[in-house]
Structures are given as C-alpha cells and as structure tokens.
Amino acid sequence: MNAETIVEKINSAIRDKIQEIALTAPRRVQLKVAREQLNAVLTYLKEQFGFTHVGTISGVDLGENFEVVYHMSNDIATVNVRILTPRSEPKIPSICAVIPGAILYERELQDMFGLVVENIPDPRPLLLADDWPAGQYPLRKDWHYERPAEIIPGGE
Amino acid sequence: MEFKVALGPQHPALHEPISLRMTLEGEIIRDADLKLGYNHRGIEKLAESRTFIQNLYLTERICGICSFSHQTCYTQGVEKLMELVPARRGLYIRTLICELERVHSHLLWLGVAGQEAGFESFFMYTWRDREVVMDILDWITGNRVHYSMNTFGGVRRDIDELQKKKILDTLGLLKTRTEYYLNIGASEPTFANRLAGVGKLSKEKAIALCAVGPTLRASGVPMDVRKDDPYAVYDEIPFEVATADSCDVLGRAVVRVKELLESYKIIEFLLKNLPEGPFKVKAPRKVKENEVYSRYEAPRGENVHYIKSNGSDKPERLKVRAPTLANYAATIAMLKNGFIADIPLIFAAIDPCICCAERLVQLDNPRSGESKVLSFSQLRAMANDRYKKINFKKKDSAWPF
Numbered sequence: 001m002n003a004e005t006i007v008e009k010i011n012s013a014i015r016d017k018i019q020e021i022a023l024t025a026p027r028r029v030q031l032k033v034a035r036e037q038l039n040a041v042l043t044y045l046k047e048q049f050g051f052t053h054v055g056t057i058s059g060v061d062l063g064e065n066f067e068v069v070y071h072m073s074n075d076i077a078t079v080n081v082r083i084l085t086p087r088s089e090p091k092i093p094s095i096c097a098v099i100p101g102a103i104l105y106e107r108e109l110q111d112m113f114g115l116v117v118e119n120i121p122d123p124r125p126l127l128l129a130d131d132w133p134a135g136q137y138p139l140r141k142d143w144h145y146e147r148p149a150e151i152i153p154g155g156e
Numbered sequence: 157m158e159f160k161v162a163l164g165p166q167h168p169a170l171h172e173p174i175s176l177r178m179t180l181e182g183e184i185i186r187d188a189d190l191k192l193g194y195n196h197r198g199i200e201k202l203a204e205s206r207t208f209i210q211n212l213y214l215t216e217r218i219c220g221i222c223s224f225s226h227q228t229c230y231t232q233g234v235e236k237l238m239e240l241v242p243a244r245r246g247l248y249i250r251t252l253i254c255e256l257e258r259v260h261s262h263l264l265w266l267g268v269a270g271q272e273a274g275f276e277s278f279f280m281y282t283w284r285d286r287e288v289v290m291d292i293l294d295w296i297t298g299n300r301v302h303y304s305m306n307t308f309g310g311v312r313r314d315i316d317e318l319q320k321k322k323i324l325d326t327l328g329l330l331k332t333r334t335e336y337y338l339n340i341g342a343s344e345p346t347f348a349n350r351l352a353g354v355g356k357l358s359k360e361k362a363i364a365l366c367a368v369g370p371t372l373r374a375s376g377v378p379m380d381v382r383k384d385d386p387y388a389v390y391d392e393i394p395f396e397v398a399t400a401d402s403c404d405v406l407g408r409a410v411v412r413v414k415e416l417l418e419s420y421k422i423i424e425f426l427l428k429n430l431p432e433g434p435f436k437v438k439a440p441r442k443v444k445e446n447e448v449y450s451r452y453e454a455p456r457g458e459n460v461h462y463i464k465s466n467g468s469d470k471p472e473r474l475k476v477r478a479p480t481l482a483n484y485a486a487t488i489a490m491l492k493n494g495f496i497a498d499i500p501l502i503f504a505a506i507d508p509c510i511c512c513a514e515r516l517v518q519l520d521n522p523r524s525g526e527s528k529v530l531s532f533s534q535l536r537a538m539a540n541d542r543y544k545k546i547n548f549k550k551k552d553s554a555w556p557f
Contacts, residue, residue, distance in 0.1 A: 025236065027385055028449060052363050053379070055451065056477035058462040069462065071449055075384045080449055101366025101485050104192075105477075127193035138201055145198070 225454035233450030246310025261455035310436025351406035355502035367486035369457020374407035381453035497539035
C-alpha cells in the first residue's frame with residue numbers, strides 16, 4: 001500500500017464525508033472535512049489504514065476563520081486532516097475518544113487560540129501562567145505583546 | 157491514606173521545567189498530573205515576525221541538546237516550500253551531524269540512567285566518551301552545542317580529508333567502548349535488575365498515547381521516521397531500527413545502546429560514500445504561499461515542524477512539537493502504580509529535556525500541614541537504599557545481550 005492507494009480508497013469509501021482530497025507531496029495527503037465529520041473520518045483512517053499516531057494539532061489564524069490541522073501518521077504516509085471553524089463561534093470537537101494521545105495538543109489549542117474543544121476530557125489550561133488574564137490568546141494574529149512599563153523601586 | 161506529592165517545577169538552568177503532582181498511597185503512585193509552561197518562551201509567535209533566514213538560528217535555540225534536530229527539521233521543511241533541491245554533499249554532511257548528535261545525546265542519556273540507578277561510575281565513563289563526540293562536533297562545525305551548520309540548500313561548512321580521517325579513527329574508539337558497556341550490563345546484574353520491570357508501558361498504550369522515539373520502540377513498535385518517512389539521505393543508507401519487547405526502562409536502555417551501534421555504522425557509511433561537488437546551492441529569499449509538514453527522528457523521537465508560508469520572506473505560522481511533549485501522556489501512564497522511588501528513573505527514561513526534579517515536597521501529615529523538603533540527591537539516596545534491601549537473586553532479570 002502507498003499514499004496513492006490511500007487517496008483512492010478514501011475517495012471511494014467516504015466520499016460523502018470529505019470536502020477535498022489531494023496528494024500534494026510524496027507521502028503527504030491533504031484532506032479537508034467539515035468539523036461535524038472529523039471524528040468519523042479519523043475513526044475510518046484509524047481502522048482502515050492504522051493512522052493511530054497524531055503528530056500534533058496545528059492551529060492557524062486565517063482572520064475570519066481558524067484552521068485546525070490534525071497531522072495523522074502511520075508507517076507509510078501522513079494525512080493532514082483540516083477543519084475550519086469560524087472566529088465568531090470557535091468550537092471544535094475533541095478527538096480524544098478516537099486518539100487518546102491528542103489531549104495535550106487540544107489543551108494547547110484552547111490556551112493559544114481560544115478554541116473551545118467540545119467534550120474534552122480535561123479542559124484545564126496547559127501552558128499559560130496561572131495568573132494569565134482571561135480572553136487573551138497569544139497565537140491569534142491580532143494579539144500583540146506589550147512589555148509592561150518598567151518600575152524602578154524608589155523612583156528615578 | 158493518600159498523600160499528594162509535588163515534584164518540580166523549576167530549575168533555573170533548564171529550558172523545560174515542568175511540575176508533576178502525584179497522589180500516593182503508601183509508596184505507590186495512584187495518580188499523576190502534569191503542569192507545563194513554566195518556561196514557555198513564545199518562539200512560535202516570535203517566528204512569525206522573523207525572516208526565514210533568521211528563524212534558522214531561532215529554531216536551533218529551541219533545544220540545547222538536540223539543537224540540530226530542530227534546525228534540520230525546519231530547514232528541510234522550508235527547502236520543500238522553496239522547491240529547492242539541496243546539494244548532495246551538503247545533505248551527507250547534514251546527516252553526518254544528525255548522527256553525531258544522536259550519539260552524544262544517547263551517551264548522555266546512558267550516563268543519566270546510570271546515575272539514577274545508582275551506578276555512578278557508568279555515568280562518568282559515558283560522559284567521558286560523550287566528550288569525544290563533542291570534540292568532533294566542535295572540530296567540524298566550530299561549536300559544541302549550537303552548530304549553526306544548516307542553511308537553505310545545504311550546509312555552511314565543508315569537511316576535508318583530514319577531518320574525515322579523524323572521525324573514522326575516533327569511531328573505532330567509540331565502538332570499542334560502547335561494546336564494553338554492553339558487557340557491563342551482563343557482568344553487573346544489579347544494573348539490569350534495577351532497570352527491569354520499572355515504568356511499564358504496554359504496546360497498546362504506547363500506540364494509543366502517541367508516544368515517540370525509544371519510548372515507543374522499547375514497547376515493540378518499530379516506528380522510526382528515518383525508515384517510515386525518509387528525509388535527507390536516509391533512503392540510501394542501510395541501517396536497522398532498534399526495538400525491544402520488554403516495555404520497561406531496561407528496554408529503553410537496550411534500544412538506545414543498539415541505536416548507538418547503528419549510528420556508528422551510519423557515520424562510517426556516510427564518510428566512505430561522501431560525494432564530491434558543492435556543499436550548498438543558492439536559495440531564494442521569498443517563499444511561495446504553501447505549507448509543509450516536516451518530520452525528523454530526533455534522538456528522543458519524532459520531531460515535528462509545521463510551516464505555512466504566505467508569499468513573503470516571513471512564515472505565516474510555525475508550529476513546533478518537540479518529542480518530549482509527545483511522551484508526557486505516556487509518562488503519566490508509566491508512573492501510575494509505580495513506586496515513588498522509581499520516579500527519577502522513569503522520568504529520565506523518556507530522556508526529557510528537563511531535570512526539573514530538583515526538589516521534592518513531602519507532606520508528612522496532611523492534616524496538620526507539616527511538610528518536609530527533600531533534595532533530589534536525598535531522593536536518589538532513598539531510592540538506592542530501597543533497592544539495596546531487595547534480594548536481587550530472586551528477581552533474576554537477564555541482560556539481553
């Protein structure tokens with residue numbers, strides 16, 4: 001089996017669940033799905049081709065939308081499964097039921113992009129400080145760091 | 157009765173401190189929890205405001221031990237975005253440094269494992285040998301830690317015949333010493349007994365929790381990016397993926413020793429087949445709008461960079477996932493139902509980019525809140541004391557070589 005046969009099989013078996021599919025580079029498959037179909041597609045990939053390993057989950061701020069890319073790998077190829085979620089309602093489904101190892105990446109997405117991961121088993125913040133102000137999401141494009149004014153003890 | 161124990165979080169000299177909170181029942185860990193981000197530096201945000209060339213040196217500074225892993229992962233990703241075919245000699249030199257880095261990282265790990273197991277002369281021997289590799293790296297790149305060898309289209313410095321000869325000569329020494337370490341394990345049964353059965357991680361769990369690198373391979377899964385998704389010139393090099401089936405810390409040590417021996421073979425192959433020609437080609441400054449998912453087998457496991465470009469000379473997004481983060485979920489599974497005395501060993505076994513367990517607060521009496529602080533060395537002494545009391549003849553774990 002190789003990446004081409006994976007694309008063919010996905011196209012014939014779950015055509016109704018995916019939006020776009022392309023083979024962009026050797027061993028790299030790009031797959032676009034609706035967010036409602038994400039878990040169904042990942043389950044299919046896991047059961048049919050053994051895509052059990054999620055490399056990481058990348059969030060990208062596209063302005064009006066957030067793009068979330070799930071990098072699924074097995075021993076022959078990597079499938080980049082992407083979903084879009086609007087900035088006004090940034091909700092994504094949790095994939096921990098299918099891939100338990102995704103939990104830290106989902107918590108990271110919640111911290112950095114303010115995405116709401118539905119049904120996440122452990123919603124606590126992962127990376128940001130305990131006293132981090134609410135509603136500040138550092139990896140959004142409209143967030144800029146401003147260094148606080150320096151206060152010298154005793155004036156001057 | 158249950159106790160809560162906090163391990164960590166800070167050590168000023170380390171770049172990745174984390175906090176572990178454990179629920180204990182007697183000496184047995186029933187639950188463990190992680191808190192990260194004590195030294196989150198915002199490199200992903202910073203990378204968006206730097207050019208691709210500047211990011212070469214930024215990504216290198218993600219890690220102080222596998223610095224070349226991050227830089228190579230980033231470089232080969234950007235080369236794909238630029239649709240640039242790097243010089244073949246450059247790729248060979250790049251792969252050579254990748255393997256030298258793996259050797260020094262694994263020797264470092266063996267030493268740490270020896271120290272955590274209370275076998276401190278082993279630690280001193282492996283670190284002495286690690287210096288030999290560090291000297292080679294210093295000699296061919298000019299630096300001991302941040303080699304700055306990569307550039308888009310190849311590497312920045314060539315290597316000459318004298319350097320080639322010196323590396324080949326030194327390899328003989330390293331091989332002899334690594335084989336000696338194999339025999340140490342066989343002639344020193346306490347070492348094998350201390351590592352065997354500690355930090356169990358079943359094959360199914362390792363796959364489900366997306367573990368990477370030697371942690372995963374020691375659970376019997378032959379996943380290696382160098383074989384599965386070959387980058388640089390790994391598709392031309394004959395080598396074997398090291399695995400073990402014991403699913404414990406001993407297995408992780410075995411995998412790393414086997415990988416050391418494979419790495420020496422790879423280095424020898426690279427130097428003997430080094431092609432002539434230029435070692436770099438000219439690269440464009442701007443990058444077309446595209447995206448790439450770059451994978452790399454770092455000494456600790458699969459390293460991942462996701463780079464998205466927007467047509468300018470700066471990346472739109474750079475996402476980095478270092479192997480240690482991927483192994484944290486598995487570490488929690490390993491700690492559960494283990495002994496408190498095994499924490500340093502289990503934690504060291506994933507080869508984390510941290511040694512944050514600098515201090516340990518032990519709550520003696522949760523009702524009155526009286527607490528006692530143990531230093532890391534005291535904790536290690538406790539662990540060693542405990543294992544001195546065990547009759548190892550009964551356990552009888554065999555060194556697998």
